[in-house]
Amino acid sequence: MxxxxxxxxxxxxxxxxxxxxxxxxxxxxxxxxxxxxxxxxxxxxxxxxxxxxxxxxxxxxxxxxxxKTEPHEVIVYFDGGFDRTTGNAGLGCAIYYEQDGKSWRQRQKALVEELETNNEAEYAALHLAVQELELMGVHHLTVTFAGDSQVVINQLKGEWPCYEAILNDWADRIESVFARIGIDPEYKLVSRKYNQEADRLASQGLNGIDVTSTIEL
Structure with missing residues (x-):
């Protein structure tokens, strides 16, 4: 924060x-x-x-x-995979955090239908992660969001313009949650090599594989 x-x-x-x-x-x-x-x-x-x-x-x-007794030191990896033939997308996120003196990792995935582009799938994946943070009770913290989508990261950092109304709508939804729970986002662009976990979760989501989990590290 x-x-x-x-x-x-x-x-x-x-x-x-x-x-x-x-x-x-x-x-x-x-x-x-x-x-x-x-x-x-x-x-x-x-x-x-x-x-x-x-x-x-x-x-x-x-x-x-x-x-100290709530999730903090949070870093989120997110990714979205898009199937152009069906319009379906797999969303994945891996959330790393500290709580009660221990380190934790939470994984989540989802399958969504009727999206239009890969960029929309990436935004939807970030939105999934933000919803998970709210459910976890994360609030009034600085949170790092790491992804390999230059479009999402650079647009939300304000470095690239966003001309597509549908992507602006996703950005508004995300920022609305940030305002509601007091999240100060920091965005980090990473290579696909360092986003493989979120990528696998997105692929599993697209294939309907259930991988939701929370474990102590």
């Missing part, structure tokens, strides 16, 4: 102004905010996430402590 620090600063002679920091990880922001509080010259310190939710330092500390 990335946040910025906002606060007012008062000089010994009473001159006052306001400051806002760059976005930093919540843990680092807490350390900086605590140091500012100790100075005795900063007041009205709040931590603000990308959705403009505001947290006091005490509220953020409580949130960070609660996260």
């Amino acid at each position: 990335n946040v910025r620090i906002e606060f007012s600063y008062i000089t010994p002679k009473g001159t006052e102004t306001s400051f806002s920091s760059d976005d930093v990880r919540a843990a680092k922001a807490l350390l900086l905010a605590e140091d500012l509080e100790k100075s005795g010259r900063a007041k009205d310190i709040v931590l603000v996430d990308k959705y403009e939710n505001k947290w006091t330092t005490k509220e953020m500390m409580k949130q960070m402590e609660a996260i």
Whole structure:
């Protein structure tokens, strides 16, 4: 979870102004905010996430402590496979995370019908992963999403334009969930070599093979 620090600063002679920091990880922001509080010259310190939710330092500390017992340090691999002859797509995602001091992996796949392109299948696979995160209770965290689709990764990073209405619709659905549960996404483009697990899950989904699982690593 990335946040910025906002606060007012008062000089010994009473001159006052306001400051806002760059976005930093919540843990680092807490350390900086605590140091500012100790100075005795900063007041009205709040931590603000990308959705403009505001947290006091005490509220953020409580949130960070609660996260330890919930899924965190999350990285998601996703992939979509498309069959042009049928319009069916196999979706796959592998979610790696920490919880209660242990490492876990959750796999999920799905078969969907009546899609139009491989790019739509890739977006649908990411949407499947995002739905899984919500079911897992992941919230108010920075999550890394890794995939081999240049279209999906670069469009969601804002580096490529998206002219297709159907892909924009998928992006809107995904970002709506992010806003609802407080996910700050980071996108990572990987080669197919490093996305083989999600690719296999997508193929299994397309073939109707049940591979849903959660295991401790």
